[in-house]
Amino acid sequence: MTNRLNRVKSVARKVGGIRRLILILMAVSLGTTALLDFFVVEKIFGPLVYLYIALSTIVGLYVIYPLYAGRRLTKYYWVRVKRNRLAVWGLGFILFLILLALIGPFFTADPTAVSFEEKNIPPLGFTIEESVYEPETEQFIAKTITATGEHPLGTDNKGRDLLAMIVSGAGVSLQVGLLATGIALTIGTLIGVMSAYLGGKMDNILMRLTDVMMAFPFFLLLVFIVFIFGPNLAFIVLVIGLTGWTGAARLIRSQTLSLRTREFVMASKALGASDSRIILAHLVPNVISLIIVMATLSIPGVILAEAALSFIGLGDPNVTSWGMVLRAGQQSLDTTWWVAVVPGVMLFLTVLAFNFVGDGLRDAFDPRSAL
């Protein structure tokens, strides 16, 4: 047993650490599965699943683990974050959303279940009057529709339960937010750090690449993708992720540039550290705080982007997201207002929550802010 363990350890040592070993293994296995998926067998995993596995491994190994390994430091920062009440509220709301997305579907109806008899029911506490055409009397008579406990948030004009749709939307928003931001930030970090550390021609090339990407018409690309492949959530996530890394790359690059001249980097060089060691062991951990702050502040943008796309009809029709619900409710804002207002409020609160948390984290990480 120990023999096997030792062999693993020596292999790990050769590649540069256990974490790198796990990363390589994961990449290889995902890669082969993807190839099989594409060419040989039919659909082993949906594309979203690949993204999940890849991203959670990277985040787990390089963000979560360091936070655990440096527990005291993490605790020090956590204490500082707790002092910001708004940030704590934001964090609570996000946790609530996560719970809603994970557990909600077990307690709510199917968001896609259409039922014309139950259409246009208002949320609890409200009643509306609707003008209904009665074929028998050939007249429009006013009918009051009252809320029922079965549909606490009401229904839309196709009878779909709003609560269920909101719950589903929560899951969609979170997933899209986390995945797309994860992709964007991973790319942005690598490019930003490499660009800043290697400098010279490499820096130039990477930055010009970033400029090109920034000018890229993301929207056009999306319409194009939708046109070819049909609207699919995974593609939307990919497109947002692959085009949204530019801001992060620039900020991380400038942070790394200022770090590069800090004496501890020079000290490391003087001890004989290789470039890759300096990048991975010194520069990246010191930009992690910036990355975390950027992540929390970009997630709302991504969520809104997806909502906007669904709103104008480019979203995935098989997926119930808040944008889609908004779209369904936009026509009848004067009568069945809840269909648009509820997802709107949820979007608003979610964006607010992430922004508060991001601000709180930024203040906590900033050594100059006296807390």
Added chain:
Amino acid sequence: MEKPILRIRNLKTYFFTRRGTVRAVDGVDFDLLKGECLCLVGESGCGKTVTALSILGLIDSPPGRVVDGEIYYDNVNLLKCSPEQMRRLRGKEIAMVFQDAQSALNPVFTIGDQIAEQVKLHLGVGGGEARQRAVDLLGEVGIPSPEKEVDYYPHQLSGGMKQRAMIAMSLSCDPQVLIADEPTTAVDVTIKAQILDVFQRLRETRQMSLLFITHELGVVSEIGDRMVVMYAGRLAEAAAVTELLGDPKHPYTAGLIKCVPDITKTRDRLESIPGTVPSLIDPPRGCLFHPRCDQAMAICSQEKPPLTMVGKGHTVFCHLYNGIKGNGEQ
């Protein structure tokens, strides 16, 4: 005997932070006599800058606050003045030169404009006259070709010149008292010499009282008439400069003087004071220096040392001298 133009009595400035109350200045008394140069001496964190800011009412509040004491400028208690009165006082009666000329000067205005702004504000003169005053002041602090440099932006000036420009700015309204916060600390030794020279000449030509804050004993010996030594927010010792540097009574002062490397000779080892400055949030009982003092007695950890006169104008806060009068009597 000159009259005091500034009298500080029992000044206490505390900073109320989440980690606790920082007693930055904890009961400080001294006088600044008219026309003299008083050096406020101590290491980082001893409270000298906070004292200066308290005099000018520039303490960031929150989290800081002057919680006790009186500051008399010409018989007016500054701590009882309204913000409006303080604003009129700052720059005109009492002016301050900061340590870092780089950040004290506004990079988007010429130095002439910055000086003229002060002049116009306090003396109500017009543009042309204000500019002329600026030129005169720049010349007074030794800036060559002031008519040209009055239109320079801070980034066009070297470190020493920026420092001089800042001094000129502080003099613009002929203040009675000039507070200089470590003006020679962050500069090279030749620039240090130039700046000290500027201050010396200013003292000769103007009837100005100078409160000079520094941690460099060499600077003190050169420019100071009297000096006050602070430690961890409290006073340790005060006397005329030659008296105190020649015959320091407080163990901290004596230790500090011994620590400073002597340029005239080499020693085998430097004396050093073991340990570090105590926390200002949770200070030790009794004398704040006692944990590091090699002459500490039992009483030092119990009671704050009282003021004792150990010579003419020479006061010390130390239990070693408790009750000993200036003439040696008990």
Added chain:
Amino acid sequence: MVNNKLLEVKDLKKYYPVTGGLLARHLGDVRAVDGVSFYIKEGEALGLVGESGCGKSTLGRTILRLEEPTHGEIIYRGMDITKLDKKELRGLRKEIQIIFQDPQSFLDPRMTVGQSIGEALLIHGVKDDEERAQRVTETLERVGLEGQHALGYPHEFSSGQRQRIGIGRALILNPKLIIADEPVSALDVSIQAQILNLMLDLKEEFGLSYLFIAHDLSVIRQVSHRVAVMYLGKIVELADKDEIFENAIHPYTEALLSAVPGRRDPKKPRILLPGSVPSPLNPPSGCRFHTRCHRVLPICHEEEPQLGDVGGEHLVACHLYKS
């Protein structure tokens, strides 16, 4: 080693090219270090003094090849280290180390003290965690701290303690030469004395050599055996410590010494240098100091004086003296 010279620097230059204009043309060079030669013996401390912009920090870093020299030789134990390739350079790291000035900035805030000090061991092949921890503890104790401090983060320590940590990090590979780049300039006087004593003790205990860079002349006097004075990228005077402080002959050294604050001898008025240090981009012709020199001669505008020996290994670069 020739004549037990541990390190010998010959005509070392470090220029930083300045480019500008649309096509990034080479406009000129910032001549940070412009032809510096000296040696350090084993077990000796050479003090390098000068004001900001004179190039002393750049010199220190170039010797370590943290900056690549533009010209010149750096001979360590008989070997020209400017010619080493990357792998050999790594080996050199075990011989020459550096300590920095700013305690706020020379330690990685996200690494524990133990990790910062132990990093050197990790880089040079000590993979066993326990061995590293043991050596880190030894080093911490040697610099006056305790083993348990290895678990702390930089922000939990005072400036003086951080400087001890910095010294520990430099020491753990058992170097023979340490470049000390203004190690006490950012410290309070009482802490400065502690650190200087520590450095002197370590020098005795380990037979270290120092290149001690500072701008405070009294600190230099305390620590050095010989002193070199730099101005605008060149050494203007180099002699035994007592010679420099009692018998300085270069006008710049005289001015530096007379500028030190303190009660003045009224018979020796202070020499105030006019103007400020010229730009290293465009140094004055002839002797670089001639624009501010109080004893300037006509020849000083034309010809640059070379560093020459005026007797007893007292080197000076000045037209006033024949070597």
